[in-house]
Amino acid sequence: MNAPMNPRKLRITTTSLSGCFGCHMSFLDIDERLLELAALVEFDRSPITDIKHCSQHCDLALVEGGVCNAENVHVLRELRANAKILVAFGACAVNGGLPAQRNHLDVGQCLSQVYRTPDGSATAIPDDPELPLLLDKVYPVNEVVRVDYFLPGCPPSADTIWKFLTDLLTGRTPRIEHPLLKFD
C-alpha cells in the first residue's frame, strides 16, 4: 500500500458501546497487515491501548455497538468531539443490531424482571449513580451523533475492514461492495 502524503501518523480511536467486541476481534483478524497499519497509524483511546480518554485531535474514530445507555452516549460524544471522522463500525452501530432485539419490550418490564428478588416477591432496581441508566431503546450511532461513514457487518470481515481503512488512508472514498458488503 502506498504511503500517505502526510508523514504524520494518523491517530485512531476505537470503542465498543453496546456491542460484543466482535468487530474489534475482526479488526485484529487483519493479522500481519496490522504491522503495515502500525506504520501509518497510532492508536489513541481504544480497548487495544487501554487509554481511558481521547486526546483532543484524533483523525479517525471507529465506534462499535449501538447506544443503549447514558454512558454509551457520553463515550460516543467524546469520540465525536475529538475525531475528524467517525465511523459506525459493524451491524450494531449501524442499526442497533442484536441488542436492539429488546426494542419491542418496555424497558421498565426488562428492569423489573432482571432485578426481581430471588423469591420473586419484590424488585430492587439499584439507584447507584455510578450505574448508567438504560435508554428506552437501543439506538444506532447515527441517531445520536453525526456519522461520516458506515461499515456494516456482524462483524465486518477483516478484509472488509482492511479495504475500508486502506481506501481511507490513501484518500479514496471507501467503497464496500460484493462480496465484502455483508449485514451479517
Add this chain to the structure above:
Amino acid sequence: MSETSNANSFSIDGQRIPFTPGQTILQAALAAGVYIPHLCHHPDLKPHGSCKLCTVIVNGRNGSACTQMAMPGIEVENNSPTLNDRRRVLLQMLFVEGNHFCPGCEKSGNCQLQALAYDLEMLAPHFRHAYPVRPIDTTHPDVWLDLNRCIMCELCVRASRDIDGKNVFALAGRGVDSHIVVNSPSGRLGDSALSIDDAAVHVCPVGAIMVKRVGYAVPIGERQFDEQPISRQVDYLAARHIPIVPVAATEER
C-alpha cells in the same frame, strides 16, 4: 431507422431488447438477461407494482417496469445513478420501517431485500428507525410468520389467492399501519388452511414466512446470493418457479 424501433423490440439504456406482445418491460428485460431491481414481482404471479424498486423512466416518464407493457421502440432508462439513488432510498425506507436484523435471520443470503441492498451498496438504513412492535405467529406446525420482516409486497397474499386458492393472507390497515392478517377465526396461522406445500409459504422474498426446522441447514456463505450479486443472477430471477423449496426441506420431507 435504428434497430430499437423494430416492431418487436425496445431499448433499455441503449441496449436492444426483443419482446413478445403481452410481456411487461420487466419480463422482457429478464428474458433478455437484463437486470432491473425488483421485490414484489414473481414470474408466477400477476404484476403488482407496489415496491417501486423497478421504477424506470420510459420515454421520459416514470413507471413500474413490472406493470408497464413493453411497446415497440420505447426507450427505457434503468441502470442510471438517479434511478439507483432512488432505489437505495426505497430500500432504506423498507429497512427502517420494519425490524430487519440480518445477523439473526435464517433468510440471510437468500433474502432479496438484503441482496438488493448489497447490490445497490446500501451501507446503512440512513433514516430514523421506527422499531415497530409487530407480532410473531408460531402456531402453525410447519411454518412461522414473523411480521417484523414483512415488506408488504403481498406476494403471499397473491400466491395464496391465485395459486393455492386459499386466501390465507390479506393486507389490512392503512398507510404505515398496513399489516398482513391471517384468514382464520382466531387470526392465527395455526387455525388457517395454510399447508407447507402452499406456494404462499415459499414465495416470501424476505424472512417473514419461514419453514420450521430448517434453520441454517445451508451454511451462510453458500446461499443463493452469496456467490454472485443478485444483479448477475437474472436467469435465476426469470426462471424461478414456485415452490422455491428450501434445500433442507426437500431432504427432510
Add this chain to the structure above:
Amino acid sequence: MSVSAEISSLIEPILQRHAWRPDRLVQILREVQEAVDFISDETAAHLAEALKIPYAQVHSTRDFYAFFYRENRGRYRVLFSDNITDRMAGNQALFEHMAKRLKLERGKVSDDGLVSIDYCSCTGMCDQGPAILVNNRAITRMTLRRVDEICDLIRGQVPLDKWPAEFFRVDDNIRRADMLLGTPHEPGKAVRAAIARGRDGMLAEMKLSNLRGRGGAGFTTAVKWEACRNAPATPRYIVCNADEGEPGTFKDRVLLQSYAGRVFEGMVIAAWTVGASHGFLYLRGEYLYLLQPLEAYLAGMRAAGLLGRDIGGVAGFDFDIEIHLGAGAYICGEETALIESLEGKAGRPRVRPPFPVTSGYMGKPTVVNNVETLCKVTEIAINGGAWYEAIGTKQSTGTKILSVAGDCARPGLYEYAFGVRIAQVLEDCGAQEAIAVQVSGASGVCLSEREFGRRIAFEDVPTAGSFMIFGKQRDLFEVARNFAHFFAHESCGFCTPCRVGTVLMKEIMDKIAEGRGTQYEMNELLRLQQVLKPGSHCGLGQTAGNAVADTVQKFRPAYERRLAETDFVPAFDLDAALSRARELAGRDDAAAHLGEEA
C-alpha cells in the same frame, strides 16, 4: 367467537337489505357500525360467515377506513375536523375545552363507554368552521358555548336527532354565481335536450365543448366517454365521484345540497351517451347528512320518468342511480380506489392501465366523473358545445367553482370563467392582507404574493377547487406541517415511497417544529420529495410533498427561524429516552440526565 343475539338481530336486516352481497361490504360495515357503534372481531367474523367471504377480507376492509372502529369508541363519537382552516379558526382550543369538560384524552373512550373525541381530516366545512362530526353527522360553526352545549347533550345521553337543528345547519355561502350557480334549474330540460341530440350528437357537442374534468387532473371528458362507449363489454357504469376529500374543498357539497338535479341529470346524460345502465354516486362519509335528501331527489326523478325504465320516453333507455357512502378515506377520491371501495374493498388504487373506461367497476367499462363536471354536462346538453367552448380560455373552457376559505371577509363559493387571476379572487372575497394562497388543496400548489397575477386555468394554475388564503399573521411552516400530517394519515400504504415517505416527512416536520431541526433536516425534506414525487403509485404520493417543497422554496425563513444553532440534533430526545429507567431507579442525580449536546 359469536355475537350476541341482540347484535345479530340488529345486523340481520342490514344484510338482508344488501342481499348478503359481499361487494356491498363497505356499505354493510357502515350501517352495522351505525347500529351497534363498532365492529368487533366477533362482529367481523359473523359478517364474514354471513357473506361467505374470508375473515381476513372483512378485517382488511374494516381496518382501512378511518370511520370504522374495531373497538368501542363510545355511543357518541366526536371528531374535530383538523384542516389548517379549522386550526386557524381555533379548533385546538375547542378540542381541549371539550376534552377537559368530558375528562377525556384524545382517542380514548370515557370510562362509562359513552363518548370519545379525536381529530379527523378536513370535513369540507371550511367556510363555516371549525367543524366537527358526531357519529358522522356534521356540526358547523363551533364555539366554546356550542362545545358546552354538546357536552351537556352527550352527558344527558340525548339522542342525536333530538339535538338543536341549528347545530346541523350547513350554509351554501354562494358569493359569486355565474353560469352554473346562477342559472335556474328546470328539471328534465337537460336530459330531454341530450336525448333530442341523439347519442352521437351529444358526444359531438361534448367534443366541441372541450370540457375537462373538474376533479383536478383535467382530462377531456368527451375522450373518456368515447373510450367507455367504444369498450365492447357491458354493462357500462357511470360513477359520480363525490368523495370530496381534498382539504379546503366544499363545492361538491353545495352542488349536491342545492343543485342535485344537475348532478344526477349529468349522470343520466353520460349514461345516454355511453350506453350505461347503472350509476353510482360515491358520497364521502362526512356528507352523510345529504343522504336522505339525495335519496328523496332520486325518488322524485324516478317518478318524473328521468330515471328508471324508458327514460324520457325512449324505449330501452334504462338507467338508475344508487348512492354509496365512503367512510373516511381521502384516497377513495382516486378513481380506481373509489371503484375498489364500491366493490366493498379497501380503497387501494389499482394498477393503470387498464383504465376504468375499459375495465372499471366489476371489470366493466366505467366512466368516473367529478360532481361539478357532471353539472357542466347539463349546460352543454342545453346550450351546445360551441356556446360552451366560447367561455373561459382556449385550453380551459367554461367556468370553475372555487371553494374559498381561510383569511378573508367572505368565505364561500365563487364561480368564475376560467382565466381569472388570483388577485381578482382575493379582492372579491375581501382578502386584503394575503401572503399566500394554497390552490387545489393540500396536494396543490402554494402561491406567494408575487404569483397573485397568475390565472386559474389548466394551462397556468390548475385546481380541483380548493382556495385557501393565508394572511400575514400566518405561519406557512405550520400550514405545510398540517398537510404533511394529513398525507401520512391518508396514505393507503400500498407503495413503499408513499407509505414510508409520508411518515418520514411528517416526522422531520415535527422535529423542525420542536426546534430540533438543522440544515440536515431541510435537505432531507427535499431528498424525500425527490423519491415521493416520481416514485409513488398514484397522485396521493406524487403530490404529498408539494406543499412542503413549495413552502421550503417560497417561505424558507419560516423554516429557518426554527432551526437549531448547530449542525446536528439527535433523532430523538435523549433525556426523555432515559425517563422510564430514571423513574424506576428513583434517581434524579446529574448522571441520570442527558442534555441535547455533548
